[in-house]
Amino acid sequence: MIGRIGASPQRVGGRGRVTGLQQYVADIQLTDVLHAKLVTLACARGRIVSIDTSAAERVPGVRLVMTAADLPQPVPRFGPQFRDRPVLAIGETKYHGEPVAAVAADTKDAAEEAARLVKVEYQELPAVFTIEAALDPAAPLVQDADLRPGDKLATTNVLREHRVGWGDVEGTLADLIVENTYEFPMVTHFAIEPHAFMAAPDGEGIAVWSSIQHPSWLQKILAGILGLPLAKVRVYAPDPGGAFGGKQHAKYEPLVALMALRAGRPVRLVLTLEETFQAVRRASARINVRTGFHADGSFAFQDIAADYLIGAYADIADRVVGKGSYPGCGPYRVPAARIIARSVLSHTTPSTAFRGFGAPQVNWAVESNIDAGALALGIDRLELRLRNLARQGEAFIPFDTPADGHWELTVRRAAELIGWGTPLPPGRGRGIGVGIKSGPTTGLSYATVRLLADGSVIVYAGTSDMGQGARTILAQIASDELGAPLDWVAVVMGDTAVVPYDQQTSASRSTVLMGNAVLNACRDIQSRLRAMAARLEGIDPAEIVVEHGVVRLPGREVPIVDVLKPGLGRLGGELIGNGEMRKEGDPGHPLGGSAAFFEFNCTAIEAEVDSQTGDIVLVRHVTVSDVGKALNPLQVRMQDEGAAVMGLGHTLMEHYIFDEAGRIRNLGAIDYRIPTSMDLPLELLSDMVENEDGPGPYGSKGMSEGALLCVSAAVAGAVREATGAVIRDLPLTPERIWRSLQERRDG
Amino acid sequence: MATVPIDLTVNGRGRSLQVAPHHTLLDVLRDDLALTGAKECCLVGECGACTVIVDGRTVDSCLMLAVEADGALVTTIEGLAAGGRLTPIQEAFLDEGGVQCGFCIPGQVISAHALLEANPHPTRAEIEEGMAGNLCRCGCYQQIIEAILATVEAAHP
Amino acid sequence: MQPFAYARPTTLAEAFSILQAYGRDARLLAGGTDLIIRLRDGTARPTIVVDVKRIPELRPAIRKEAGRLTISATTVMSEIASDERVRRHFVALAEAAAVVGAVQIRNRATLGGNICNASPAADTAPALLVYGADIVAVGSAGTRRIPITDFFVRSGQTTLQEGELVVAIELPLPSGPTGAVHLRRTRRRGHDLASVTLACLVDANGVTRLAFGSVGPRPVLSVDSSGVLADGAADDDAKAALLEEMFASASPSPGSMRASPEYRSAMLRLLGRRAVGTAVGRLAGG
Numbered sequence A: 001m002i003g004r005i006g007a008s009p010q011r012v013g014g015r016g017r018v019t020g021l022q023q024y025v026a027d028i029q030l031t032d033v034l035h036a037k038l039v040t041l042a043c044a045r046g047r048i049v050s051i052d053t054s055a056a057e058r059v060p061g062v063r064l065v066m067t068a069a070d071l072p073q074p075v076p077r078f079g080p081q082f083r084d085r086p087v088l089a090i091g092e093t094k095y096h097g098e099p100v101a102a103v104a105a106d107t108k109d110a111a112e113e114a115a116r117l118v119k120v121e122y123q124e125l126p127a128v129f130t131i132e133a134a135l136d137p138a139a140p141l142v143q144d145a146d147l148r149p150g151d152k153l154a155t156t157n158v159l160r161e162h163r164v165g166w167g168d169v170e171g172t173l174a175d176l177i178v179e180n181t182y183e184f185p186m187v188t189h190f191a192i193e194p195h196a197f198m199a200a201p202d203g204e205g206i207a208v209w210s211s212i213q214h215p216s217w218l219q220k221i222l223a224g225i226l227g228l229p230l231a232k233v234r235v236y237a238p239d240p241g242g243a244f245g246g247k248q249h250a251k252y253e254p255l256v257a258l259m260a261l262r263a264g265r266p267v268r269l270v271l272t273l274e275e276t277f278q279a280v281r282r283a284s285a286r287i288n289v290r291t292g293f294h295a296d297g298s299f300a301f302q303d304i305a306a307d308y309l310i311g312a313y314a315d316i317a318d319r320v321v322g323k324g325s326y327p328g329c330g331p332y333r334v335p336a337a338r339i340i341a342r343s344v345l346s347h348t349t350p351s352t353a354f355r356g357f358g359a360p361q362v363n364w365a366v367e368s369n370i371d372a373g374a375l376a377l378g379i380d381r382l383e384l385r386l387r388n389l390a391r392q393g394e395a396f397i398p399f400d401t402p403a404d405g406h407w408e409l410t411v412r413r414a415a416e417l418i419g420w421g422t423p424l425p426p427g428r429g430r431g432i433g434v435g436i437k438s439g440p441t442t443g444l445s446y447a448t449v450r451l452l453a454d455g456s457v458i459v460y461a462g463t464s465d466m467g468q469g470a471r472t473i474l475a476q477i478a479s480d481e482l483g484a485p486l487d488w489v490a491v492v493m494g495d496t497a498v499v500p501y502d503q504q505t506s507a508s509r510s511t512v513l514m515g516n517a518v519l520n521a522c523r524d525i526q527s528r529l530r531a532m533a534a535r536l537e538g539i540d541p542a543e544i545v546v547e548h549g550v551v552r553l554p555g556r557e558v559p560i561v562d563v564l565k566p567g568l569g570r571l572g573g574e575l576i577g578n579g580e581m582r583k584e585g586d587p588g589h590p591l592g593g594s595a596a597f598f599e600f601n602c603t604a605i606e607a608e609v610d611s612q613t614g615d616i617v618l619v620r621h622v623t624v625s626d627v628g629k630a631l632n633p634l635q636v637r638m639q640d641e642g643a644a645v646m647g648l649g650h651t652l653m654e655h656y657i658f659d660e661a662g663r664i665r666n667l668g669a670i671d672y673r674i675p676t677s678m679d680l681p682l683e684l685l686s687d688m689v690e691n692e693d694g695p696g697p698y699g700s701k702g703m704s705e706g707a708l709l710c711v712s713a714a715v716a717g718a719v720r721e722a723t724g725a726v727i728r729d730l731p732l733t734p735e736r737i738w739r740s741l742q743e744r745r746d747g
Numbered sequence B: 001m002a003t004v005p006i007d008l009t010v011n012g013r014g015r016s017l018q019v020a021p022h023h024t025l026l027d028v029l030r031d032d033l034a035l036t037g038a039k040e041c042c043l044v045g046e047c048g049a050c051t052v053i054v055d056g057r058t059v060d061s062c063l064m065l066a067v068e069a070d071g072a073l074v075t076t077i078e079g080l081a082a083g084g085r086l087t088p089i090q091e092a093f094l095d096e097g098g099v100q101c102g103f104c105i106p107g108q109v110i111s112a113h114a115l116l117e118a119n120p121h122p123t124r125a126e127i128e129e130g131m132a133g134n135l136c137r138c139g140c141y142q143q144i145i146e147a148i149l150a151t152v153e154a155a156h157p
Numbered sequence C: 001m002q003p004f005a006y007a008r009p010t011t012l013a014e015a016f017s018i019l020q021a022y023g024r025d026a027r028l029l030a031g032g033t034d035l036i037i038r039l040r041d042g043t044a045r046p047t048i049v050v051d052v053k054r055i056p057e058l059r060p061a062i063r064k065e066a067g068r069l070t071i072s073a074t075t076v077m078s079e080i081a082s083d084e085r086v087r088r089h090f091v092a093l094a095e096a097a098a099v100v101g102a103v104q105i106r107n108r109a110t111l112g113g114n115i116c117n118a119s120p121a122a123d124t125a126p127a128l129l130v131y132g133a134d135i136v137a138v139g140s141a142g143t144r145r146i147p148i149t150d151f152f153v154r155s156g157q158t159t160l161q162e163g164e165l166v167v168a169i170e171l172p173l174p175s176g177p178t179g180a181v182h183l184r185r186t187r188r189r190g191h192d193l194a195s196v197t198l199a200c201l202v203d204a205n206g207v208t209r210l211a212f213g214s215v216g217p218r219p220v221l222s223v224d225s226s227g228v229l230a231d232g233a234a235d236d237d238a239k240a241a242l243l244e245e246m247f248a249s250a251s252p253s254p255g256s257m258r259a260s261p262e263y264r265s266a267m268l269r270l271l272g273r274r275a276v277g278t279a280v281g282r283l284a285g286g
């Protein structure tokens, strides 16, 4: 089995996944473990009057009932952006599902029963669940103003306002101005693996298991809360069973760790799927877009005002709002732009990172508005996009990384695959969307690679492989560089006591940042090999090149092992390489740093609509991404097609439905619909553009979110062309389409 | 809580157990038999992560009481690759890229296996329908369908 | 799940005595695809669960006998959907059984459970209504046949008496050629509970039987004996008026998350028209 770059070997770690032997957090058995269960209220915002734990404590097998009063005082708060989330609700709950207490017992049954028996007397308080309600001047404040001292927004439910722009929007003349408001629903990650956490006292420290994307970040948060040195907090992060952003940051790890320390025994908490709906979601958004066009279809300006409804605690949501809205004008030449995005707090599940990181919301609005403009101007939608698209090297966002790809190739490829411009049967329509997302703005990854005496390799990387296939890519890099067959490469991840620091697994960064760190570690080994070969051959190292698994000596080429074995000598041993990859920030930049790369995608749809029912049949779904270089083409396809299907979820069927008390009515799998195998487009085609122009190893770029960004606008465009129905609210349910067609018939 | 004795065969091995009546087959497989291949997700029969084969048919083990399996022949994902050799369908999942995070995959593999046992020449539409009870949030559906088609193709070239 | 005891009677008599002893604290268990969800979410809290699957009279079986097809209560949807006799004589039932959940559900979900659960959205109910099924119920007092039109009361409630259980569902074999179909609306193509579920049967005499569920507290049967609906040549307006009358009793709940009442009403009418068209076509096609 060769792991050459550009090949598509079987996924590393795949065998355990098809045999059921892969262990996710909930599969790990710890002896003497206690099972935890959360206690919650039946409303969103409730003032806690009293908590009576006596009945719960009497349940046989119950070892611990923890309330805020049992925690260190003041109750620790944490969060990646603001320290606002308490370990357990203090005084009042802020959203439905926020725990007020937790029990731990010898068995799951006892924990469940005890949790039911914790009697909480509470008083339901007025709460806000929508943007309008939260922004009402008379609205109750979601967060106490003193959590954000000195912040003049602290007395409102606006957590922050992000403004970026350039040029003079007010002063720019346009031949046509199109203004519309679009809505994006609240949706949830629905990883098939519900979040799972365990903690156990570990010497003077603590060991924590979590299905987490950022083990190092979690380690830091826990060390802070527990007052422990980093070295005494060991985070095990078994590969998550799907994360999509929902497992980036600490959720219940601090609680479980404090419970384990108090009980002196391991504690585990596995959420139900319903509880995950109450733990993570994507921010809903209402976006007003005012686009100015010149008569020839070129943009005069974009004026975007986006309100994102985030939850009761910020988590990483405000960063999502700022970073997601930032490339809101798209990959186009826009002479004047104003983007104002606000993160609006509400008494709902804290929203967090979710594939696309705030970009799909604005993309939906802006791309749809571009279609509206094209229609009004009588210009073909593809043509209009191509006319405005930034060419490589163009500073389309004046103060950021210039366009880092020949993006028109991607757009043209998608158009070709969908048959843009060819005749359509009646009842059918086509749509096209272009999506862009800023890659990481800062980053720091370290990797260690060991070349063992027999030529096999161990890679140590702090990346989490949550399905994106990082193990395979990192193994392929090491295999290619060090000449070991792929099945001679082991990749060790997910243990902060063993693997070196990695900032995070997010923003499609790992191939680029960790990939480069691994590549650098391999290069470190290669330079040692060069010295070794020089010594063995008695020649100048400058005459030797080590690359792609071979040592090139003057006049001949030998496999690396042939140098390694004699070079290591009788005692054997190994070569150890270290690699680092840094992406420095820029304090003056609106996002704190320029984009390491842009993710660029074009999605095109052909759809057929039953005008009597509103049913959409996706006849063909094309998704094309600029990936720089596909290190593993099959994995690129898997990521893009997977992201496309996920995009169809929020486009066609997903949304939270609330009741008056702020409870999610469609909590769980019965009434929250996600796509099944029967909901695939009749044809799903993915393709990629490779110009080896990315900053990652071998010219690669980050990918895996792009194919989700512009699905909604492309589908809506196809529906519009098929039926005339213009829909600005997602999801595009048959009922919404039917309604819109009814109104057109009546009007 | 009074437990009930049951005898069943799991992956070819006879098992005699005492189970609580309110524990599901999934609970018992995972907690009592340490067979954690079948996964727990929705617990309402929607996602199929807990799929196992009982007496020749796939069921959501989260919706079956363990006591109901008394006398039954149960096959879980751990029972497929006998002797450590992957079955053709397992190989095909890997070759075609049908595995991302893998959490849904034990259920998917079991469903695919049972589908092919019941219908060795499924059409694409039959595969889509036959696999609809196994959600995959990573969105591997296309590759899973291709893996099943490839297995059919390889068995009957 | 909260604890409960479990019984697995092997005779009807044993079942009756358990039911008698526990009364309302006992719950019957067939495939469990409805009940176990309720046991887990706490909306059903029996002290004993009585598994009916090992009672010989309820054992899965589909029998053709004197003028009828008898489907025993614990026959699962997969069996019903693939049974040749059901497909030949009761195609709407086969189609309905084929869309109950996904394979894993259909391998467990029983016909008896589907109707005894009495969800307004139960997919087999409209088909059983158009085919004029009888529900065979037994209790310690003996056996009675309940016409399906008298069976459903409202969501979760049937006219079964305490201590009674359903042993079988009887379907009279049609005396002449028929055309029938089951149609429904769901939120996605993959398995889902219906926001409208409907069956239509037309016979050679021009009688059209339409039954529909998920648009009111219980599934309802409506019959057109005038022959107008089934008449290909009849005036469209006349048909529309007739359908309007037949659907008059539909009252979709405004509280549903699946679709609004207006949409459900409109889809009911649309599915009705389409179903009549298909059924008439099938009748003509033999």
Ligand SMILES: Cc1cc2nc3c(=O)[nH]c(=O)nc-3n(C[C@H](O)[C@H](O)[C@H](O)COP(=O)(O)OP(=O)(O)OC[C@H]3O[C@@H](n4cnc5c(N)ncnc54)[C@H](O)[C@@H]3O)c2cc1C
Pocket (backbone or CB within 6 Å): B044, B045, B046, C027, C028, C029, C030, C031, C032, C033, C034, C035, C036, C037, C052, C073, C074, C099, C100, C101, C102, C105, C108, C109, C110, C111, C112, C113, C114, C115, C116, C117, C121, C122, C123, C124, C164, C165, C166, C167, C191, C192, C193, C194
């Ligand atoms: C994921 C999923 C998808 C589903 N999709 C559909 C769908 O598309 N369409 C649909 O119609 N349904 C659907 N259902 C509901 C369910 O599967 C069906 O209603 C099924 O037929 C119930 O049968 P069961 O044998 O599982 O019933 P059980 O759960 O065993 O019993 C249901 C009720 O009937 C009573 N009961 C059972 N048998 C008898 C008897 N012989 N005599 C008296 N009372 C009895 C029980 O006490 C209980 O109250 C779905 C369920 C799930 C979990």
Ligand code: FES
Pocket (backbone or CB within 6 Å): B039, B040, B041, B042, B043, B044, B045, B046, B047, B048, B049, B050, B051, B060, B061, B062, B063
């Ligand atoms: S866990 Fe059983 S079907 Fe989802």
Ligand code: FES
Pocket (backbone or CB within 6 Å): A192, A241, A242, A467, B098, B099, B100, B101, B102, B103, B104, B105, B135, B136, B137, B138, B139, B140
């Ligand atoms: S592979 Fe991740 S859910 Fe299917």
